[in-house]
Amino acid sequence: MNVLTISNIKKRFGDKEVLKGVSLSVPEHSVFGFIGKNGAGKTTTMKAVLGLLGIDSGEILVADEKVVYGQTKTNKYIGYLPDVPEFYSYMTPSEYLKFCGEITGMETKDIKRRSAELLELVGLGEEHHRIRGFSRGMKQRLGIAQALLNSPKLLICDEPTSALDPVGRKEILDIFLAAREQTTILFSTHILSDVERICSDVAVLNNGRIAVQGELSEIRNMRTADEFSVEVERSEDTAKILSAFSSICKEVSPTQIIFQNHEKDMFNIMKFVAEQQLSIQRIERLEPSLESLFMEVIDK
Amino acid sequence: MKGMLAFIKKEWLETVRSGRLGILAVVFVILGIMNPAIAKMTPLMVELMTDSLAEMGMNITEVYVDAMTSWTQFFKNIPIGLIAFVLICSNTFTKEYQSGTLVLVLTKGLERYKVVAAKSVIMLLLWTFCYWLCYGITYGYNAYFWDNSVADNLFTTSLNWWLFGLWTITLIVLFSMLARNNTGVLLGTGGTVIAAYLISLFPSVKEYTPAVLMNTASLLSGAEEITVYGKAIAVTIVLCVLSVAASIPVMNKKQL
Numbered sequence: 001m002n003v004l005t006i007s008n009i010k011k012r013f014g015d016k017e018v019l020k021g022v023s024l025s026v027p028e029h030s031v032f033g034f035i036g037k038n039g040a041g042k043t044t045t046m047k048a049v050l051g052l053l054g055i056d057s058g059e060i061l062v063a064d065e066k067v068v069y070g071q072t073k074t075n076k077y078i079g080y081l082p083d084v085p086e087f088y089s090y091m092t093p094s095e096y097l098k099f100c101g102e103i104t105g106m107e108t109k110d111i112k113r114r115s116a117e118l119l120e121l122v123g124l125g126e127e128h129h130r131i132r133g134f135s136r137g138m139k140q141r142l143g144i145a146q147a148l149l150n151s152p153k154l155l156i157c158d159e160p161t162s163a164l165d166p167v168g169r170k171e172i173l174d175i176f177l178a179a180r181e182q183t184t185i186l187f188s189t190h191i192l193s194d195v196e197r198i199c200s201d202v203a204v205l206n207n208g209r210i211a212v213q214g215e216l217s218e219i220r221n222m223r224t225a226d227e228f229s230v231e232v233e234r235s236e237d238t239a240k241i242l243s244a245f246s247s248i249c250k251e252v253s254p255t256q257i258i259f260q261n262h263e264k265d266m267f268n269i270m271k272f273v274a275e276q277q278l279s280i281q282r283i284e285r286l287e288p289s290l291e292s293l294f295m296e297v298i299d300k
Numbered sequence: 301m302k303g304m305l306a307f308i309k310k311e312w313l314e315t316v317r318s319g320r321l322g323i324l325a326v327v328f329v330i331l332g333i334m335n336p337a338i339a340k341m342t343p344l345m346v347e348l349m350t351d352s353l354a355e356m357g358m359n360i361t362e363v364y365v366d367a368m369t370s371w372t373q374f375f376k377n378i379p380i381g382l383i384a385f386v387l388i389c390s391n392t393f394t395k396e397y398q399s400g401t402l403v404l405v406l407t408k409g410l411e412r413y414k415v416v417a418a419k420s421v422i423m424l425l426l427w428t429f430c431y432w433l434c435y436g437i438t439y440g441y442n443a444y445f446w447d448n449s450v451a452d453n454l455f456t457t458s459l460n461w462w463l464f465g466l467w468t469i470t471l472i473v474l475f476s477m478l479a480r481n482n483t484g485v486l487l488g489t490g491g492t493v494i495a496a497y498l499i500s501l502f503p504s505v506k507e508y509t510p511a512v513l514m515n516t517a518s519l520l521s522g523a524e525e526i527t528v529y530g531k532a533i534a535v536t537i538v539l540c541v542l543s544v545a546a547s548i549p550v551m552n553k554k555q556l
Contacts, residue, residue: 090317102306
């Protein structure tokens with residue numbers, strides 16, 4: 001079952017069409033990576049899902065209920081973490097979570113139990129100061145705690161790791177891995193290593209459309225073309241190889257060449273290297289990476 | 301209802317912890333003390349100035365002060381209190397738009413009208429508290445020094461002014477929906493109050509404008525009765541309800 005289904009939504013700001021028909025479905029219990037360049041329309045899409053932004057056409061369903069702009073009932077299924085979460089700075093984390101619990105209509109004892117659990121999960125269990133003095137990472141972690149408070153079906157996070165240092169990023173990703181069992185996570189990002197670490201599904205948004213979508217493993221396999229990298233010691237050898245195999249190779253640096261073809265070409269190249277007695281630093285088969293896929297998709 | 305109550309509690313906590321309550325209490329206490337103090341000091345100041353006034357050819361024999369002098373001061377000073385109130389409270393919505401704190405609250409499913417209602421209730425209570433605090437202090441001193449019974453229609457006159465303040469607060473709510481920043485709210489609120497005042501200068505519509513609720517002298521002296529203000533009171537109450545009611549659909553479609 002899909003917890004979120006977006007069908008052909010369009011959104012225009014002035015004369016700029018940001019979303020040109022985005023369709024997307026997020027299966028339950030997935031960690032869904034929503035990838036795109038800065039300004040691709042990721043935040044716009046997420047805000048539309050939350051009913052914070054009106055769309056020009058199309059339809060959004062959260063847990064099979066339609067999202068309406070302005071006041072939407074579907075938000076009860078969603079926990080949301082904005083890119084820079086802002087809290088009432090005069091409250092302490094537990095006061096803030098109590099307030100959040102009360103506005104969602106949770107029972108007092110549930111609020112207490114969940115708050116304690118979540119503050120522990122995000123590592124703010126011992127923090128009794130007011131939010132005013134919190135670092136960005138701490139705010140981000142509190143943001144996750146408030147988003148998970150009422151055990152939402154869908155957790156939407158807008159670039160949760162973009163502004164954090166490597167330690168902060170790792171902490172957030174670990175929290176996501178721990179939260180995966182309870183909920184479905186949709187998060188937008190442009191950091192591909194984060195996606196490779198925790199996502200089960202991905203979609204790439206480019207030019208206002210979804211360019212690729214599916215399970216991460218399938219998407220990796222989409223790139224069937226094998227690539228080999230040959231690194232030589234002397235740059236004049238690069239020229240020799242290039243002149244012999246000009247149709248199938250390209251130079252990426254004075255000492256490195258990449259071949260994009262079949263395995264038999266590699267043997268030909270190795271034969272050529274042996275015959276010419278070129279000194280080689282390494283020959284390597286390149287794994288299809290998300291990055292190369294991403295680059296390919298957005299270059300289209 | 302629980303959500304609304306939680307938001308009211310949050311607003312109250314904000315009023316206290318941000319120091320808003322403290323500042324307003326100090327302002328209104330000072331104003332409350334100033335009214336009888338100025339009345340009490342008037343003869344002294346006139347005496348000090350007698351010589352210079354005599355040089356200008358003015359002869360002052362005796363200055364008479366009573367509770368009426370102090371109440372006149374009260375209605376002269378209370379606009380300062382209202383202006384302070386508007387300046388301090390006008391950012392209650394815009395601060396939340398700009399910092400983005402409201403986004404998290406609304407995405408938790410709190411209905412937007414509850415935000416409008418909760419903030420309106422807190423501002424109403426705060427205004428009521430500050431206004432009657434100032435009134436109470438002036439009343440107490442006046443009763444001690446003089447006799448409050450010289451002022452006719454004292455309570456109803458004060459109620460009129462309180463209602464005028466309330467209308468100004470509902471304007472803050474309305475303009476907080478229409479504007480994105482604090483300047484917009486202040487300009488809208490101030491502009492509307494000035495417009496109401498200008499309209500009240502036309503004799504034909506005068507009796508319908510909220511601005512006439514600020515005319516207190518003839519009520520206090522007993523020259524007019526409260527019934528004269530019936531239409532203005534009714535119009536003001538309707539405008540208050542309309543401002544808040546109109547705010548809700550605007551809030552529902554407001555992009556945050």
